[in-house]
Amino acid sequence: MQQRVLISWIGETDLRAATSLVPLDAPISSTLQAIRFDRIVLLCSYPRARSEPYIEWLTRTTNLPIECHHESLLSPVDFESIYQACDKHLGILKGANVDLSILLSPGTPAMQAIWILLGKTKYVAKLYQSSKEQGVQEANIPFEISAEYTPTATKLTTTQLTQLSNDDVVSDAAFDSIITQNPVMQRLKSQAYILAKREVPVLIQGETGTGKELFARAVHNASERSDKPFVAVNCGAFPTELVDSMLFGHKKGAFTGASSDQPGYFQQANGGTLFLDEFGELAPSVQVRLLRALQEGVVTPVGASKEVKVDVRIITATHRNLIQAVQDGHFREDLFYRVAVGVLTLPPLRNRQGDITLLADTLLADMATQDTALIGKKISSNAKNIILSQPWLGNIRELRSTILRASLWSDEDVITEEDIRQALFERPHDSTNLLDRDVSQGIDIQDIISDLVRHYIPKALSHCNDSKSKAAKLLGLKNYQTLTNWMDKYDVK
Structure with a gap:
């Protein structure tokens, strides 16, 4: 069952209501008298000396659980800092199974504008207003709004600004297909362009569907090998018995069905780029044979007596945490460091503001x-x-x-x-998704644990204003050092 939650800034009239000798029509207390809520979340930019007596008074008069979060704003009319505060707390509530309501009336016009922007766009919320003349009523916003927050240039470091202003990166047509206005993605495009001009192996990490092959093709197209082949291979689709033939080729008669000489992927990509997608899915036996080809630049087709020299640039991609797989003994360390020279980690779409x-x-x-x-x-x-x-x-x-x-x-x-x-497809509840997977089809339990850790640690830190000690306590961990160890192990940013 959903909790009915009201969130609001504390206004001057609200604060005076706690000390006034006569009852005041203060927005927050009036709203709580008119409409039933299960929980109240208040944001305050006033000093604690003023807000704490008010919270005590409001708790006594309403008998409701009340949370008060103090937010340091640049000023009560600074849109940027107000947005950050409102977005942070609405984000915490969004994932908490709540029926969300926002009270617009308290605070400055800038605060009210941000509430309307967020309550009509990024978050699903009822908007209320309270006045002495009209009482408490749901606000009617008679127009549609769609807005997506984009970090301002003032938030970028000098290095980032320098990279974004690099003429070569901006004008290179090879990267035109990567559509973005997000600073993190712009920086990744800049780094990818630098890698394109150097003959080093590239490892591209990221969730499925984040554009890893798009980046791989852009790196190839911006490189000196752009007029040579780009061969894309899905390593997860290798039949074990045909791996050598597919990668290195075979000679006629090498095995039943080998009716003619067939070049492997390395030979097909000779002079150009070999893109090995789903690289983390390679079986250990294949990892050994691939390492030799990368180290020595030669392959031996199945059924051949002579090695064939190949000149191939390798770009690999994976959705797995390969360094964790190395630590767990599932992936060869020497192969990992052979391919992980230039590394690009693509953010998921939900993080591309x-x-x-x-x-x-x-x-x-x-x-x-x-x-x-x-x-x-x-x-x-x-x-x-x-x-x-x-x-x-x-x-x-x-x-x-x-x-x-x-x-x-x-x-x-x-x-x-x-x-x-x-x-949209309706996704199953998280517990079903995590606990009812078909083991007969194979699962990666480390990925499941990683998903849980990466989901809940940022939420706990955000809720505790980045206090690791408090977040560790919320998550049932012994201390902040344990939390830090988990963050390092699962690469939680």
Whole structure:
């Protein structure tokens, strides 16, 4: 059952209500008298000496659990710091199975504007207002809003700004297909361009659907090998008995069915780039044979008596934590360090602030070039808000297929909120997803543990204002050092 939660800034009139000799129509206390809530979350930019007596008074008068979080703002009208505070606390509440309400009335106009922006876009919330003349009522916002927060340039370091202003990176057509306005992704594009100009192996890490092959192709296309072959191989699809033949080729008659000489992937990519996707899926026996080919630059086709020299640049990609796999003894350390020279770690789509709606519009426009029925079709503001509220665990691949399905349901020029809702797949509850997986198909228990750790540690830290000691206590860990060890082990940022 969902908790009904009210969140609000504390205003001047609210504070005076605690000390006034006559009852005041203060927004917070008036709202709590008019509407029932299970929990109250208050944000305060006033000194504790003023807020603490008020919280004690409000608790006595309402008999409700009240949380008060003090936020240091640059000023009561600074949109940036107000946004950060509101977004942080709404983000904590979003994942807590709550029916969320926001009280607009207390605070400055800047605070009210941010509440409306977030309550109508990024978070699903009822908006209330309270006044002496009109009493308490749900606010009617008679227009649609869609907004995605993009970090401002003032938050970037000097190094980041220098990289983003690099003319070569910005103008290189090889990277035009990587659509982003997110500073982290811009920096990754800059780093990828640097790697493209150097003959070093590249390892690209990231969740499924984050664009690892897109980056690999961009690195190849921006390199001196751009006019040579780019061969993409899925290592997870190697049949064990055919690995040597697929990678290194075979001679006619080498085995039953070998009716002619066949070059392997290394020979096919000779002079160019061999992209080994799902690199973490390689069996240990294959890792040994691959290491020799990388170290010596030669391969021996199955059934051949002579080695064949190959000149191949290797780019690998994986969704697994390979350094953890090395530590656990599941992946060869010497092979890992052979390929992990230039390393790019792509963020999941949900962490690419400013990119989700940009990508949604771009993907729809790209579909329109293949299907004339989609020309001129747009995504409504409310539909974009639904898109922004999703975790996109399948990342860009999931976003693209969702928009494609929504475009099929839509018979108008605009894809609506309902079209997007119909196109989304309802995911099973986390406990079912984690505990009811089909073991017969094989599972990676380390990945499951990693998912849990990466999900809950940032939430606990955010809830405790980045206090590791308090977060460790919330998570049932012995002390902050134990928490730090878990963060290092599972690469929690």
